[in-house]
Amino acid sequence: MKKLLLSFFLLSTTYGISQTLLSPSDFLGYELGSEFTRHHQVVDYYKYLAENASDRIKLVEYGKTNERRPLIVAYVSTPENIAALESIRLEHLKNTTGQGSPTKAIVWLSYNVHGNESVSTEASMQTIYELLTSKSSYMENTVVIMDPCINPDGRDRYVNWYNQFKNTPNNIDPNSKEHHEGWLNGRSNHYMFDLNRDWAWLTQVESQQRIKVFNQWLPHVHVDFHEQGVNNPYYFAPAAEPFHEVVTDFQRDFQITIGKNHAKYFDANGWFYFTKEVFDLLYPSYGDTYPTYNGGIGMTYEQGGSGRAGLGVRTFIGDTLTLHDRIAHHLTTGLSTVEVASKNTEKLNREFKKFYQNKNFKYKSYVLNGDPDKIDAIAALLNSHEIKYGWAKEGTAKGHLYSSGKLGTLKTTPANLVVSTNQVKGTLAQVLMEPNTKLSDSLTYDITAWSLPYAYGLEAIASQSLVESDPSGAGSLNRLREPTLAWTPMLI
Numbered sequence: 001m002k003k004l005l006l007s008f009f010l011l012s013t014t015y016g017i018s019q020t021l022l023s024p025s026d027f028l029g030y031e032l033g034s035e036f037t038r039h040h041q042v043v044d045y046y047k048y049l050a051e052n053a054s055d056r057i058k059l060v061e062y063g064k065t066n067e068r069r070p071l072i073v074a075y076v077s078t079p080e081n082i083a084a085l086e087s088i089r090l091e092h093l094k095n096t097t098g099q100g101s102p103t104k105a106i107v108w109l110s111y112n113v114h115g116n117e118s119v120s121t122e123a124s125m126q127t128i129y130e131l132l133t134s135k136s137s138y139m140e141n142t143v144v145i146m147d148p149c150i151n152p153d154g155r156d157r158y159v160n161w162y163n164q165f166k167n168t169p170n171n172i173d174p175n176s177k178e179h180h181e182g183w184l185n186g187r188s189n190h191y192m193f194d195l196n197r198d199w200a201w202l203t204q205v206e207s208q209q210r211i212k213v214f215n216q217w218l219p220h221v222h223v224d225f226h227e228q229g230v231n232n233p234y235y236f237a238p239a240a241e242p243f244h245e246v247v248t249d250f251q252r253d254f255q256i257t258i259g260k261n262h263a264k265y266f267d268a269n270g271w272f273y274f275t276k277e278v279f280d281l282l283y284p285s286y287g288d289t290y291p292t293y294n295g296g297i298g299m300t301y302e303q304g305g306s307g308r309a310g311l312g313v314r315t316f317i318g319d320t321l322t323l324h325d326r327i328a329h330h331l332t333t334g335l336s337t338v339e340v341a342s343k344n345t346e347k348l349n350r351e352f353k354k355f356y357q358n359k360n361f362k363y364k365s366y367v368l369n370g371d372p373d374k375i376d377a378i379a380a381l382l383n384s385h386e387i388k389y390g391w392a393k394e395g396t397a398k399g400h401l402y403s404s405g406k407l408g409t410l411k412t413t414p415a416n417l418v419v420s421t422n423q424v425k426g427t428l429a430q431v432l433m434e435p436n437t438k439l440s441d442s443l444t445y446d447i448t449a450w451s452l453p454y455a456y457g458l459e460a461i462a463s464q465s466l467v468e469s470d471p472s473g474a475g476s477l478n479r480l481r482e483p484t485l486a487w488t489p490m491l492i
Contacts, residue, residue, distance in 0.1 A: 021052055021132060024125040032126060033324035034311070036118060036159040039069055039152040045125055046074055046148060053132055055079040056139070063209030066190035069152035071209060076131050076144045077104075088143060089217060095349060096218065096295070096356045096424045102349050105341040108145040108219035108296075109334055110287055113196045113226070115154020116186035116307030119323060120225035123330035124148040135335055138342040145217060150206060151188075151195050158186025158307060170311040172320050174230070181307045196224070200285035200432060200450065202384050214291075215386050220348040221258075221297045221341050224287030225330055227306040231316045233272035234329050235302035236262045239288070240280045241441040246427050247281055247292060248358075250351040254297050257344070261336045271329060282439075283447045284431050293428045295355040297348075301333050361421045365467035366433045367397045367410055368417040370458035375417050378456045387425045387432075390469030392416035399463035402435055402453050410461040418469035435462055 024032045027045050050059035058075040065071065075085060081104065094100030109127070111120035128146055131139065138144075149155055158181065166178040173179075188194050189204055198207040228235065237255035259275055266273045279300050281289050291298035305313075305326050312322040341348060368375065382389050392412035401408035410416075421430045431437075432452050439448070453460035 021049060021129065023129055024122075032122060033322065033327050036162060036311075036323075037122060037125070038159055039121075039149055039156050042121055042125065042148055043070055043072060046072060046128070049128065049132065050074070056082055056132055056136075057128075058082055058085065060213075062213045063205065065151075065153045065206060067153045067156075069156070071150075071152070071206060072148065073213060074128060074146045074148070076128060076146060077139045077142065078136075081139065081143055085143070092349075093218065095353045098353055098357055100353070103141060103345065105142045105221070105345040105348050106145070106217055106219040107142060107338050107341045108147070108214070108217065108222045108291070109225070109337070110147045110150055110223065111225045112148070112155050113150040113224060113287060114187045114194070114306075115151045115156070115189075116158035116181060117225075117227035117303075117305070118155060118158055118186070118307075119227060119303055119305055119309075119326035120330050121149045121155060122323065123225070123327045123334065126327060126331050127334040130331070130335060131338065135338070138335075138338045140342070141345045142338060142342045144338055145219065147210070150210065153190045154186040154188055154195075156186075157184070161186065162310060166310060172312045172314045174308070174313055178310050179308050179313055185307055187307065196226075196287055197285050197446075199287060199290035200385075202381065208384065211384055215294075218294050219291065219296050220352055221337060222287065222291035222299070223334065223337055224298075224300050225334070226300055226302045227309075227326070228302040228304055229306065230304055230308045230313055230321060232302070232304040233274055234266065234304065234333075235274055235277075235279065235300070236333055237299040237301075238275055239299070240276045240278055240445070242439050242444060243281045244284075244289070244293070244431060245438050245440070246431060248351070248355060250354075251292060251297055254344075254348075254351075255299060258297070258299070258337060258340050261340045262333050265332050265336055266329075269328075269332075278445060280441075280445050282437070282444055283450065284428075285447075285450070293431050294425075295352050295427070299337075301330065303329050355427070356424060359422060359426045361426070361430045362464060363399070363430070363434065363462040364421055364465055365397070365399075365463045365469075366419045366429075366453070366460060367392060367399075367412060367463065367467055368419070368453055368456075368458045368460045369410065369412075369415070370456075372415070374456050374458055375415070378452060378458065379417060381452075382419065385425065385428060385432075387419065387429045388423050388471065389417055389419045390471040392418050392467060392469050395468075397461050397463050397467050398465070399461045400435055402451075402458075402460040402462070405435070408461070410459070412467070414470070418467050420466060420469070422466060433462070435460075 063071040111124045288298035288300045
């Protein structure tokens with residue numbers, strides 16, 4: 001009997017241990033925030049979680065960087081939701097055509113698009129740990145998709161540089177070398193390209209591989225975690241003007257809802273923050289605007305620090321900003337975002353469906369003409385964004401001529417590419433194609449002109465009528481025109 005009881009006790013103890021997940025600090029062997037974690041260690045922690053909580057987390061490698069570092073996303077939810085992940089995804093996508101009845105909120109958290117804005121990857125590890133443990137109640141009706149590091153090459157470039165030049169213990173004097181990263185810094189990817197300007201253009205391998213997964217989900221909420229100047233307080237939504245005119249009232253209002261929830265936690269901790277002043281929702285190639293033009297609530301969160309902060313730095317008012325502080329702030333807004341989404345699942349699904357139903361744009365069709373190679377290039381880009389197009393028939397199109405800025409006509413042939421806004425991705429097509437973008441404010445954060453026909457050097461006309469086209473016509477591009485939604489992840 002004693003042996004039986006002892007065996008039962010050992011079995012129970014072993015089972016209990018297997019169900020207890022190690023925190024990032026326990027797994028890494030140092031307190032999170034006391035060192036910068038190299039990318040392979042971050043991947044190792046996510047793999048550990050996937051192995052020891054396989055019923056609640058699914059880890060997928062969606063590509064590799066130029067320097068062969070893995071790009072991963074983690075799907076986090078309840079065992080029931082993870083088991084039904086594909087059916088949840090498909091039901092959610094049906095909402096884009098008004099046919100679905102989804103019951104889950106889809107939240108995507110993106111970290112470290114700028115490699116030397118390094119705190120967010122650190123925060124991602126604590127965030128996923130909390131979602132699997134203390135905040136697991138948020139997962140009942142929510143699927144959280146986490147990309148812990150969009151830019152691994154840039155991140156490791158910064159971390160390696162900092163470890164080479166830091167003092168031990170670290171020096172908080174802002175004049176110290178450890179706070180002055182050189183020119184070949186970690187912000188950009190291998191080719192020194194800013195990945196936060198690449199969502200629309202997809203020039204980099206990281207963006208090209210990520211967009212495939214993003215378009216397989218089209219999340220209700222997407223957060224892009226960043227850092228800014230050392231002396232700045234934390235920034236979160238709502239965003240600043242100008243908002244693009246296609247941004248809906250609900251998208252604006254829900255940013256306010258999320259911001260108020262963040263403010264509640266920041267106020268309780270006495271943390272400084274600001275909203276509205278700087279980061280607008282206009283240029284479509286950011287991690288907040290691109291998801292917004294795909295029906296989501298896209299937001300940028302900015303923590304003070306960036307490559308200047310290191311493990312700790314003295315600010316201009318004499319405070320010390322530490323990596324621990326920065327982790328705590330990003331952790332708080334990340335969890336707060338999931339909390340708000342989990343409480344508003346029905347509303348998010350209802351408004352997401354409405355976003356894809358309301359299509360009343362001034363221009364119904366865009367007709368593009370020009371060099372076949374340029375037509376090929378823009379068609380390939382449209383394929384990547386899953387924007388449908390066709391090939392014109394012999395005839396005439398009337399509308400706004402891009403070359404003159406005036407009304408005119410264009411003779412159409414089967415070599416002309418036609419993009420209609422009467423499609424699932426019609427809003428994104430409108431934003432990328434429109435000849436002029438309406439500004440609600442004269443001050444903007446960045447680029448104000450990006451229209452694809454101009455960017456690709458093509459003749460074009462924007463027509464207020466639907467231009468007839470053939471999706472399988474004899475156009476320039478000899479490739480698949482209907483993008484597939486098949487989901488074939490590689491589990492790791």
